[in-house]
Amino acid sequence: MCHWSTRYALRKVAVLLRLGQSAGRDFLVRVKRNKPMQWQSVFLGIAILFHSAWTAAESRPLPFNIPSQQADAALLLFGKQADISVVYQHKLVKTYQTNQLKGEFTPQEGIRILLRGSGLKAEFKSRAHLVITQNNQGNEMNSKKKILAATVGFFMGAGGSSLGLAEEVGSSEGMDWLLEEVVVTAQKREQRLIDVPISIATLDDEKLKNMGIDGIDKLVYAVPNLSIRSTSESEKRFVIRGVSNVRGSSALVGVYLDEIPVSLSPQYQPNLQMLDIQRVEVLRGPQGTLYGQGSTGGTVRLLTKDPSFDGINGEIGSSFYTTQDGDTSSEVSAITNIPVIDDTLAFRVAASYKDVGGWIDQPDANKEDINDVETSYIRIKGLWQASDDLMVSAMVLRTRDDAGAQGFGNIKDSQDNPFWRQVERNGLPLLSTEISTYSDIYNITLNYDLGFASLTSSTSKIEFGTDPFNSSSSVNQDPLSNSGLAVIGSFVDIGGFTQEIRLQGVTDNKQLDWVVGAFYSDIDSEVGAEDFGFYVEGAGGSFGSFDERETSESIALFASVDYHLSQQLTLTVGARYFEDDRAINGNFYAAEKSATFDHVSPTIGASFALSNDASVYVRIAEGFRSGGFNSLPDAENYQPETVRTYEVGTKALMLEGRLQAEAALFYSQYEDIQASDPSQRLPTRVVVINPGEAEMQGVEWSAQFSVSEHFSVGFSGHYMDTEFVKVSTVSNNDVGDPIDYAPKYSVAFSTRFDFEGPLNSAGFTALDYNVQDGSVETASNNRRAESDTLTHINMRLGLNWESFTAELFGRNLTNEQDFNNPTNFNSYKQDRPRTWGVNVAYKF
Known part of the structure; x- marks a missing residue:
């Protein structure tokens, strides 16, 4: 018909x-x-x-x-x-x-x-x-x-x-090789990527597998202007457009798992695995209106696959790999979809176990490859279609990590190879380097169709942190000497409760798409140590213990409206009012400190549809982060910071679906930056100051071209210039200095070739090339540490059958071992050296 x-x-x-x-x-x-x-x-x-x-x-x-x-x-x-x-x-x-x-x-x-x-x-x-x-x-x-x-x-x-x-x-496969239209939920509703006036990088489950992205850190290989550096499974630094999670009161780059905001701290996050992920969306630029103060620089969204009512199915996978000058590693994973009641109730379970070998040695204890880590992970997701109008989803996630040591060295040998030195203490045995972390996440989300609008409620509880562990810092860099700060029984405990309620709908005349909502969060974080002291050649004394507890209770009201002036032109206007009650106390504080911070973050933009497959947009958006407190008696509290970004961009799907392209220009004003002050550094704490104001400007681009049914290429990158335009009296920077942790450029190139393999298989080979510029970290007296430009080449060769896949892979084929983080505090972090391995997977 x-x-x-x-x-x-x-x-x-x-x-x-x-x-x-x-x-x-x-x-x-x-x-x-x-x-x-x-x-x-x-x-x-x-x-x-x-x-x-x-x-x-x-x-x-x-x-x-x-x-x-x-x-x-x-x-x-x-x-x-x-x-x-x-x-x-x-x-x-x-x-x-x-x-x-x-x-x-x-x-x-x-x-x-x-x-x-x-x-x-x-x-x-x-x-x-x-x-x-x-x-x-x-x-x-x-x-x-x-x-x-x-x-x-x-x-x-x-x-x-x-x-x-x-x-x-x-043949339904006739045109499968053409690029498909991408649908995202970046603005809290389903939209075509082309229609969203935001610079967004998206990776669906197929692209994640094709590029071998099995960890959140590896997103940097595919997303321009994103940098991620980690020192442990739960300590990561996200940088988008020069705005980074390092020091300050809260996160600057928001990380979301479905509807759950998990970035409750500027440095620490739950260990999220890239397992059974439907799609990743990276929103660049301030997202203050819809995502709040934790998304000043941008937002990273991991969207997991929902349970399905269509029958029992799943996947079992395993991998084995070896690292040059390091230990071997193995991983297993399982995904199962289980419908319980037809068209009413279903569950989806994703679980994995990883035994990942290390490559950093501890010569003082005659130990090799001490930075190994075992990770167990399970995520259970349920879906209940309670009625035609009400859908309820729930998630429980649990992660446990047991590592032999943190993932970096604190001293270098004569060939600049990092290793770990544990400080000697008055003839006592060397402290253990082991560290264990935990993450527990609970969420329930309700979606109810009211007729005139849809109501969404998302309730989450998050707990993560570390068991007590030992570390050594400020280590003397002479390999023949043993001196530095020994910290015993360090711990991090962070917990939070969040609640978001929002309404979204379309007016009867179809001219307005709107969303209004409210958000509440209650976050409690505690850090401390049982003891710490400074020792020189084994002799020294203790300074005692320390403990610090910080709380944040915040509320926000937000609204955003898309006004369709015509079939081609849409105007977007939004704002978010935010209020944050913060308090801090501890044995370094004479008394509790508290303050209330509030702000209104506006957004305005316009998009113009050149055709169904192309658009151009302009956008002005603002992000905000609360101020905070310092424990040093003479150190002033630091002030809130804001980022305001002006952006113009375009998106298009061209050549009958063969070419997908996106580009954006941006200019940002970064006021009252929050940064550490090394000149006032405590033995266990860092003093935060407002060194001044900066400007960032740059361009981002990405393109994916399906040359033929068997061959595709991708090209993406960014170029960005940052500089301080005003400095405060307490600043360690000069006007014209770059801001910290912001790579100037990145370039990525990828190819994939599909071919007819043996034994009725479909074969493929893929190659990824990525270059990312280094960055700087400012110390006292305008000294700056700089990291190196990093070049990575990864490749894969595999065969696919209807239910079975086998793949050989190589990562970091250039064996890039330069340090990926600038440091003034003797923490030398590398990417994993050259690695070869095999993946196998079976679908049922």
Whole structure:
């Protein structure tokens, strides 16, 4: 059965004629004439991207009003309202039930919502031709019926070569190699990536596997202007556009697991595994309106796969690898989807165990490869469809890590190889270097359809930290000497409760998409040590214990509105009011310190649809972080900081789905930066100051090109310039200095080649190349430590069968061992040396 309209062909002809006018040429001339020379080539490249996008066929979001009903009737209405041809077998689909579709969507968005969970799947064979089949391969239509349906659909609605289209429809793999439209939830609702006026990097589960990204640290290989450096499984530093989680009152880059904000501290986060992840979204620039003060620099979102009602299925995987000059490693994982009640209740379990070998030695104790770590991880996710209007999801996550030592060296030998030195203490045995961390996360999320809007409630409890461990810092860098600070029984305990409630909807006239909400958090963090002291050649004394507890109780109200001025132009306006009550106490404080910080973070932007497959946007957004307290008696408390960013960007899907490209220019004003002051450093604590104001400006780009069915390439990167433009009287910086921890550039190149393998397998080979510039860390008297530029090459070679995959891989093939973090405090962190290994996986 097929529905179509002759207006389709006439409309396309009119579009092509209109796009042939001089708008593109005039745009290029204006860009060249008005922009400064240093950005002229960048703007020219983006303008060419805009101009190419004008040639794409035009399609706009359309109003739909289709009630939940039998699929045959719903598809007939869909074809009429979308003005496209829909091909399906009446007897096949009439037994299925579809969802309600009400609102303004593109045809791609609409059909996905209409058929979600129905057991049917949709394939666009062209922009005006849609084929519906069963989602179950065991009950697919006979191929002859597919060809007949496609032929009828072709003559009635598509045009062109009937043989070519029939062959495509008869084989659902005909155009699978083309890039698919990306859908994200960055603005708390489903939208096409092209329609979101934010610079976003996305990686779906397939791309994560193709690039071998099995840890959150490895996102830097695929995401421009993102830097992540870790010293342990739960201590990581995220940097987006020069804004980093290092010192200060709270996180600057927000990390979310589904609806759960897990970045409760500037340095410490739960150990999240990249297992059974549906999609990763990295939002660059301030996200203060929808994500709050923890997302001043940007937001990293890990979206896990939901349970499914479609039957028991899962995957079992294992890997083994060896590291140059280090120990061997092994990992096992299992994923299982378990429906319990048909279309009502299901669970999904993802679990893994890792025994990862180290490569850093401790010569004083005659130990090798001490930075090994064992990690056990389990995540259970439940989904309850309580009624047609109410859906409840719940998650429980538990992670335990047992490491032989922290993941860095504190001293170097004569060849600059890092090793670990534990400080000797008055003839006592050397302290153990072992460290154990824990993470526990609980969440329940409710989604209720109120008719006029949808209500979402997300309640989370998070606990993570370390068991008591020992460390040595400020170690004398002479390998023949043993002196430094010994810290005994250090611990970190962080807990938090968060609650978010929001309403989102669309007005009856379809002109406004809106979201309003409230957020509450109660965070309690405690750090301390049983004892610490300074020793020289084994002789010295103790300073005693220390303990510090900080609390934060905050509330926020937020709202965001998208006003569709026309089918092409959308204006976005939003704001968030935030209030934070903070307090701190401890044995370094004469009395408790407390203060209240509040701020309004606005966002305004506009996006213009050049076509259904291309857009341009502008955005102004602001992020905020509360001030805080110092324990040194003479040290002043530090003030809140803000980041305001001005951004223009473009996104496009071109060449009939072969090329996906994105680029953005940004300029940021960073006021009252929070940074450490090494000149006032305590033996166990760092004093935080406001050294001044800085400016950051740069460009980010990414492109993915499917050259053919068997070969694809990707190219991405960033360039950024940062400098202090004003310094305070307590600053260790000068005007013109770069800000800390901000790599100036990164470049990434990836390729994948698919081929016909032996034994009826599908083979593939992939190569990834990544270069990231070093960064600086400021010390007293304007001294700066600098890290090196790092170059990584990774490769994979594998064979896929229907249910089984085997893969050989090599990581860090250049054996890059330069330090990836600048340090004035003698902590030398490396990426894992050259590694070779094998992965196997079985799906059921």
